[in-house]
Amino acid sequence: MPRKKKLLWQIYPSYILITLLALLAVTWYASRSLRQFYFKQTAADLGSRAHLIENQLRKQLPSTKTDTLDLLCKQLGKSSSTRITVILPSGKVIGDSEEASARMDNHADRPEVISALAGNIGTAVRFSHTLQKNMMYVAIPIKSSGEFIGVLRTSIPVTSIDMALEDIHIKIVMGGVLIAVLVAMISLIISRRLSYPLEEMKQGAERFADGDLKHKLAVPNSQEMGALAESMNKMAAQLDERIKTIVEQRNEQEAVFSSMIEGVLAVDAKERLIMLNQAAAKQLGISLTESQGKSIQEVMRNTELQRIITQTLSGDTPVESELVLYSNGGERFLQANGTSLKDAQGQNIGAVLVLNDVTRIRRLENIRRDFVANVSHELKTPITGIKLSVDTILEGAVDNHEETIKFLQIISRQADRLNAIIEDLLTLSRIEQEAERAEITLGRHRIKDVLGAAAQTCEVKAKDKKINIELNCQGDIKAKINPPLLEQAVINLVDNAIKYSEPESMIQVMGAQTDTEVTIQVKDHGCGIAEEHLPRLFERFYLVDKARSRKLGGTGLGLAIVKHIAQAHKGKVSVESTPGEGSTFFIYLPLA
Ligand code: ADP
Numbered sequence: 063m064p065r066k067k068k069l070l071w072q073i074y075p076s077y078i079l080i081t082l083l084a085l086l087a088v089t090w091y092a093s094r095s096l097r098q099f100y101f102k103q104t105a106a107d108l109g110s111r112a113h114l115i116e117n118q119l120r121k122q123l124p125s126t127k128t129d130t131l132d133l134l135c136k137q138l139g140k141s142s143s144t145r146i147t148v149i150l151p152s153g154k155v156i157g158d159s160e161e162a163s164a165r166m167d168n169h170a171d172r173p174e175v176i177s178a179l180a181g182n183i184g185t186a187v188r189f190s191h192t193l194q195k196n197m198m199y200v201a202i203p204i205k206s207s208g209e210f211i212g213v214l215r216t217s218i219p220v221t222s223i224d225m226a227l228e229d230i231h232i233k234i235v236m237g238g239v240l241i242a243v244l245v246a247m248i249s250l251i252i253s254r255r256l257s258y259p260l261e262e263m264k265q266g267a268e269r270f271a272d273g274d275l276k277h278k279l280a281v282p283n284s285q286e287m288g289a290l291a292e293s294m295n296k297m298a299a300q301l302d303e304r305i306k307t308i309v310e311q312r313n314e315q316e317a318v319f320s321s322m323i324e325g326v327l328a329v330d331a332k333e334r335l336i337m338l339n340q341a342a343a344k345q346l347g348i349s350l351t352e353s354q355g356k357s358i359q360e361v362m363r364n365t366e367l368q369r370i371i372t373q374t375l376s377g378d379t380p381v382e383s384e385l386v387l388y389s390n391g392g393e394r395f396l397q398a399n400g401t402s403l404k405d406a407q408g409q410n411i412g413a414v415l416v417l418n419d420v421t422r423i424r425r426l427e428n429i430r431r432d433f434v435a436n437v438s439h440e441l442k443t444p445i446t447g448i449k450l451s452v453d454t455i456l457e458g459a460v461d462n463h464e465e466t467i468k469f470l471q472i473i474s475r476q477a478d479r480l481n482a483i484i485e486d487l488l489t490l491s492r493i494e495q496e497a498e499r500a501e502i503t504l505g506r507h508r509i510k511d512v513l514g515a516a517a518q519t520c521e522v523k524a525k526d527k528k529i530n531i532e533l534n535c536q537g538d539i540k541a542k543i544n545p546p547l548l549e550q551a552v553i554n555l556v557d558n559a560i561k562y563s564e565p566e567s568m569i570q571v572m573g574a575q576t577d578t579e580v581t582i583q584v585k586d587h588g589c590g591i592a593e594e595h596l597p598r599l600f601e602r603f604y605l606v607d608k609a610r611s612r613k614l615g616g617t618g619l620g621l622a623i624v625k626h627i628a629q630a631h632k633g634k635v636s637v638e639s640t641p642g643e644g645s646t647f648f649i650y651l652p653l654a
Contacts, residue, residue, distance in 0.1 A: 070257045077249035078242075085238040092234060097227055101198070104223055105185050108200035111144055112216040119148060119157075120204055123211045131157035145197070147215040148204075149175055156212070161192055169215075174201035178213045187220055196220040259287045267294065275302035325396070325417035328403065329371055331410065333358050345396055345417050347389055367398070374400030374413040384420070395424045436603040440483055440617070444476035451476070479615070486619035490602070490626060493547070497630040504542040504631065509573040509580055510535040512545050516552035517571055520560060527565040531556065535573030541580040541651045543631060548649075551627040554620040555584035555647045561614045562645070563588035575653075579633070582649040590641040599637055600625040624649070 115138050122131050131148055139146045139159025148157035153170025155163045169175050177184030178201035190197045201215040259282035266279040275298045279291045319326055325342030329335055334357050343350040346362055353361045358371055366385050374381045381400040386393060397420045403412040451469040459465040496502045510533075517531045524531050552571065559569045563586045570585040591599065595606045603618040605611045611618065621635075628635045628649050639645035 068257070070253050073253040073256060074250060077253065078246055081242055081245040081249070085242060089231075089234050089238055093227065093231055096230055097223075100223055100227060101187070104198055104218065105200055108144065108198065108216045108218065109183055109202065111142055112200055112202045112214050115142075115146060115216070116202065116204055116214050119214060120206060120211075123148075123204060123206065132163050135159045135163075143218070145193070145217045147217070149201075149213040149215060151179060151210050151212060166192060172199070172201075174199045174215060175213050177201065178203045178215075179210060181210075190217075193219070196224075198223070259284070259291075263287070263291060263294065266291075270294070270298050270301075275299070275305070325419075326414065327417070328412055328414045329358055329375075330412040331375065333371055333375070335361060336412065342415075342417055345387075345394075345419055347387070370398050370400045370415065371413055374402050374415070375410060378402060378410075385417075394419065394421045396420065433602060436618075437483075437487065440603055441480065443612075444479040444483075447476040448473050448480075479612075479617075482615065483617045483619070486617045486623060489550070490619060490623055493623065493626045493630055497626070502544050502547065502630050504544055506540050507543050507545050508537065509539045509541055509543070509582065510537050512543065512548050513552060513571050513573055513582065515545075516549050516556055519549075519553050520556040523557065523560050524569070527560060527563070529560055529563060529565065530568045532568060532570045533572075534570060536575075539573050539575045539580055541631075541653060543651065547627050547630065548651075551624045551649060552582065552584065554624050555649075558616075558620060558647075559584055559586035559588065559645075561616065562586065577653075579653055580651045582651070583646055585644065585646040587644040590643050590645055591637070591639040592641050593639075596637055596639065600635060621647075 118138070119131070119134070122134065135146045135148060135157035136159045138144075144159070146157070146159040147155060147163075147169070149155050149169045153168040153175065155166040155169055157163050158166060170179075172186070173188075174184030174186040181203055184199070184201040186199045188197060188199065189195070196219065197217045198220050199215055199217040201213050203210055204212040204214050259280075262282075263279055266277060269277045277298070279295050281288050281291045281295075319337075319339040320341075322339055322341055325345040326337070326339045327335060327342045327346075328337040334355060335353050336355070338348075338350060338353055340350060343353070346367075348361050359368065364385060364387070366383060370381050370383050370385075381398075383398050383400075385396040385398055387396060388394075397418040399416045399418075401414050401416075402410050403414055405411045451472045455466055455469050459469055493502075513533055513535050517533050520531065556569060556571060563569065567587045569587075570583070572581075572583040572585070574581050574583075591606055595604075598604050599606075600621045602622040604621075605616065605618045624647070625635050628651070631651050633649060633651040635650070636648045637645060638648075
């Protein structure tokens with residue numbers, strides 16, 4: 063781009079040029095008029111002198127005494143500072159104030175003489191060969207009784223006119239230069255005054271461009287500039303207002319997007335990520351800042367995600383699908399809803415994807431499915447037992463009293479088992495429901511009382527196996543609990559400990575307190591549990607040794623109940639066990 067000239071340097075030279083041209087034109091015209099006027103004046107002057115001398119000369123003409131005439135011419139010429147020449151109609155010069163007339167050539171061909179002989183006043187400016195200078199000639203006819211008797215010519219050197227004119231020229235030029243300097247100064251001031259507010263406005267506009275829209279331009283006095291400055295100030299204020307609105311809207315939008323639980327991402331028609339919220343970045347395991355503007359393939363390799371986006375971009379109908387992502391935390395399920403983005407003309411310009419994390423729902427569905435399968439299976443075993451026993455009795459065993467008793471005992475045991483399972487299931491669902499509806503009332507109670515009551519309940523069973531239950535808890539330990547529920551949990555643990563311990567062993571029930579929680583421990587020296595079972599031990603219907611547990615009357619729901627009771631107290635459960643040495647079960651209850 064060519065370097066731009068300052069406005070001052072665009073206005074100023076043209077001012078000077080116009081002034082100089084005007085001065086030149088005026089000078090040229092003035093000096094021309096002056097010269098013409100001066101010539102006219104001089105010609106008139108020479109004419110009057112000629113008329114004055116004419117009378118004196120007429121008396122001598124026509125005369126042959128040229129000497130006298132010549133002398134007279136010389137006298138008159140000297141006194142009037144004019145060259146005087148007398149010429150006969152034939153063109154012969156008979157008198158001249160400067161030269162010897164005899165030596166002068168015939169003057170009949172001189173234009174002023176020709177004009178005078180025709181009866182007019184002849185005027186001419188010409189180089190005189192006789193005097194070797196530029197001369198002005200004025201010739202008048204001399205008449206005597208209506209006849210031309212000669213021509214009287216007066217002349218002066220033009221150099222004197224030129225000198226006078228030159229003097230005037232010098233004065234005009236000097237005046238012109240003075241005016242030019244004055245005009246230059248004035249025009250510089252005017253140009254400055256014109257360009258200064260513009261310069262100020264330019265700086266103001268630059269501040270606007272830099273984003274300082276709060277800046278106000280000074281309003282110049284001139285109408286146009288003032289209006290311009292006011293319009294620019296108005297424009298800046300409006301722009302500021304609009305930008306503010308846009309920023310506010312964008313902030314609101316961002317706040318909404320970033321606080322959404324659903325992941326939202328938008329891609330343009332070329333499948334480049336144009337928007338992504340925090341939730342989407344987290345769900346997809348990608349960086350929020352680094353992914354913007356990149357193509358979706360670059361950011362994440364997932365064929366299903368790719369397919370949803372392509373399908374949404376190419377069609378008009380919303381697309382719904384489920385994504386399965388594998389991360390170190392295991393499988394995660396995302397439900398994706400894709401809708402195409404359209405511009406004002408209805409053209410597809412991109413796609414928006416809303417992602418819902420349905421991992422928990424899928425897991426719960428799985429748990430429920432497993433639970434139903436487990437319940438059915440657990441119920442089926444005793445029912446099959448009962449059915450088989452009844453069938454056997456019906457098929458003939460009824461005749462055999464002992465057999466009948468044996469099968470009826472089986473039926474009774476299986477019915478007890480059914481009852482136990484249903485009882486446990488009901489307990490579980492009651493605890494769950496009450497915990498969900500926050501119906502479980504908690505109060506500060508002594509832990510020792512609860513542990514004591516549980517131990518007492520299990521006392522008879524323990525005695526049967528000659529097992530000793532040792533209680534170890536300080537009386538002042540208190541926690542926010544629901545005593546009957548907690549007692550049920552401890553009973554379950556102690557009951558298990560008795561079931562899986564050898565006779566004549568010892569079970570310890572302990573209560574302790576730390577800064578943050580109360581810990582209840584039930585420790586036995588029984589068979590213990592292999593490590594691989596520990597993570598799933600608290601699941602419903604999870605049995606380590608099915609045959610043995612069932613024989614002992616276990617339903618696989620006891621520990622699940624313990625876990626739910628702990629959760630209803632906002633607490634946790636855990637287990638430590640070494641096969642062959644024994645197990646310790648813990649219930650942690652928060653103090654606060
Ligand atoms: P159950 O009603 O059959 O006892 P639980 O949920 O209470 O069911 O226990 C689940 C499984 O954990 C039992 O089948 C058993 O194998 C094991 N278990 C529970 N407590 C103990 C314990 N104190 N020692 C050894 N194994 C245990």
